[in-house]
């Protein structure tokens with residue numbers, strides 16, 4: 046006999062709105078980080094805000110953990126239901142509800158795939174700026190939860206700068222309609238706070254997003270280098286010289302080779318040690334001016350060739366190579382660990398060199414492709430998850446890279462979020478007080494911490510907060526015992542994954 | 546001012562530097578101005594321990610913009626906490642203490658070859674902490690979007706004296722919740738902002754200023770819309786009403802060649818630039834410093850860009866207002882209040898039906914400054930409850946009694 050609450054959900058969502066067959070639950074065990082997995086008890090596939098609200102009311106009553114899921118392309122274990130419970134997939138909520146070409150806004154359901162919004166706005170000569178490389182698959186709801194970036198976020202900023210309003214369903218099923226696009230928030234900036242909250246504050250069901258007019262002119266430039274260091278230095282120089290292209294990306298040799306051997310072949314020279322890929326947008330004069338300023342700089346740093354795309358097709362090809370880079374790397378090894386860290390743009394060369402050294406020391410295959418203009422590194426380590434020792438070395442390398450970034454004034458994530466993967470590292474970057482404050486804010490949204498539990502904030506920080514007694518002149522609090530348990534928890538999941 | 550005048554604990558008494566009204570309609574209270582971050586923490590711990598309530602401020606120039614506090618024991622200014630903790634011109638970032646004036650911040654950024662948003666009126670009298678607490682964007686919003694987009698991280702002191710930071714100093718970073726988005730615009734009801742890291746933008750090489758008078762608001766709006774649609778990156782674009790006339794004003798800024806080209810595009814609609822480079826900046830600053838928001842009583846309406854004309858018509862602003870600044874692409878309308886603020890407040894419901902919100906600054910009137918938020922108010926109160934359960938940051942000043 047099925048539990049009554051499951052029967053209730055089935056009645057609410059219909060047979061196609063619920064998955065409980067264990068063989069079909071497999072895809073929902075993990076996101077893009079396959080090392081971390083746990084099977085949910087149930088997957089729900091609602092179609093409307095109303096259904097999400099009614100489902101969450103039931104789950105609230107039954108005290109079941111809830112994890113929202115977009116397309117599952119996340120790269121921090123965000124959508125992995127570590128504590129079991131129910132996954133709410135937004136996959137059937139992908140309508141464009143309204144496209145206002147005059148005020149340049151779009152109202153969409155959260156499960157809409159990123160690229161589909163730009164396609165829908167294209168006929169009005171508009172586009173949606175944040176363009177994660179996964180944009181063919183990832184959902185706008187997932188983008189909002191992670192505050193995702195993309196190559197062109199160098200000019201346009203991460204997702205948060207493009208969100209004007211939201212409809213959010215809270216853990217108890219309350220619908221919070223913050224969808225009137227406001228010039229400035231009325232009261233606290235709940236929309237801004239929600240973006241980047243990694244599914245822990247509620248489920249976004251509808252989004253009001255900003256659209257931009259397509260640039261009059263776009264020039265795509267490829268600078269070819271004989272060393273990765275030189276490409277990094279050229280990027281630092283561009284920033285120092287205050288140039289404003291719209292994207293500055295670097296691909297290293299291994300990435301280039303993988304791309305060129307794949308369906309994404311872009312015509313990058315296979316012998317190059319690195320290429321710098323730039324988009325320059327704006328009026329014709331603005332573009333010409335920026336290009337004229339950039340070219341001598343990259344040449345001074347040793348670019349052996351600077352190409353510009355002659356046709357739209359060439360331009361698309363150059364970008365297809367970049368956007369397909371992760372996919373192409375499937376050729377190098379069965380699995381890919383995509384690190385995502387940020388450093389000041391003055392320290393690109395230094396940090397990239399460190400990652401190369403770490404990979405060499407640990408005998409790992411490293412390919413680097415990253416949002417150089419934003420200081421957002423993606424050292425990608427190829428590995429085989431069946432090799433337990435290699436998995437251990439990969440994770441160690443990831444930790445070392447994060448430590449070095451923190452030392453250099455950087456941070457743990459530029460766009461993929463903290464999720465499960467980097468939770469323990471939060472304590473390297475933030476104090477207990479910082480984390481406890483995040484916890485307090487989280488509990489205002491979700492007092493029982495039932496939405497996407499076990500993510501982002503090490504649980505110790507929250508427990509501590511409850512016990513903390515603020516004593517004048519003291520920053521000390523108690524609660525270390527839980528920490529070990531929590532770290533253990535994550536570790537055992539990692540191992541479970543690697544034993545597969 | 547002698548410290549013996551207050552009844553506070555020594556940590557607070559020692560920092561009393563004068564008296565100040567937390568709102569024009571409130572009585573004067575002791576003004577406490579800690580000189581260091583540690584002293585600030587001590588002050589908050591003392592207030593928390595002793596059950597006191599306070600109103601945080603920078604230089605106190607915008608205290609009238611909220612409602613009077615329900616109960617407050619003192620005003621806490623961060624004006625002594627000024628200066629820079631980091632400046633990386635080659636990375637385009639700056640970290641500034643909250644008591645730093647906007648003028649000092651801009652000067653520092655300029656030395657590194659940068660422009661720093663927000664470009665707000667009377668920068669020598671306003672602090673960056675105050676601008677952040679109000680969530681106030683400047684005249685440069687047309688190009689740079691709201692200030693909150695460019696706050697990279699913050700360090701705050703919470704009601705119990707806890708120092709907490711969020712974000713960092715990086716132009717891109719998604720590590721942890723964006724708590725700085727919560728503090729920005731929270732009007733000093735959740736935390737004292739101590740330090741913020743901001744993103745900087747390239748300083749312009751050259752500038753051009755356009756100012757053209759039109760026979761009617763409708764004509765001025767049409768012209769502004771036309772030039773807004775050109776492939777031109779306006780730094781600022783507004784309709785200004787003064788001495789009974791409507792003008793369209795625009796500021797171009799950037800690289801020489803680009804500005805030259807843009808001037809060519811704009812000329813057909815707005816005529817020749819009326820000022821260039823230094824003179825353009827001076828004219829823009831003068832206009833900014835005479836903005837309606839510098840007057841004692843003013844109103845600000847925000848709506849969707851397509852509804853600007855409708856709102857103007859509805860309130861009959863075209864002929865009735867004396868001073869107004871309308872930013873058509875942002876859809877923000879600011880105008881000086883001549884008559885009774887309550888008459889305008891009566892339009893709230895009608896405005897709300899058009900998705901427009903109204904902020905009234907009318908310290909002499911008891912008209913409520915803010916619109917009432919909807920169901921989200923409960924969540925805002927929960928946030929307040931979690932971060933400041935005791936109400937150390939005086940209640941009643943912000944929306945819905947926050």
Ligand SMILES: Cc1cc2nc3c(=O)[nH]c(=O)nc-3n(C[C@H](O)[C@H](O)[C@H](O)COP(=O)(O)OP(=O)(O)OC[C@H]3O[C@@H](n4cnc5c(N)ncnc54)[C@H](O)[C@@H]3O)c2cc1C
Nearest residue numbers: 115116117118119123178184186187190193194244249460
């Ligand atoms: C090949 C590849 C390339 C990538 N490139 C980029 C890149 O360039 N830039 C970048 O930023 N990221 C990139 N990513 C990472 C990933 O695509 C993004 O994080 C994306 O935003 C995730 O979207 P999703 O729909 O797959 O979300 P999911 O992985 O399903 O979920 C991500 C998180 O969001 C939460 N969530 C999802 N939907 C909602 C909702 N409606 N309401 C509340 N919470 C929700 C989940 O609980 C989870 O915590 C890449 C990933 C891959 C595999």
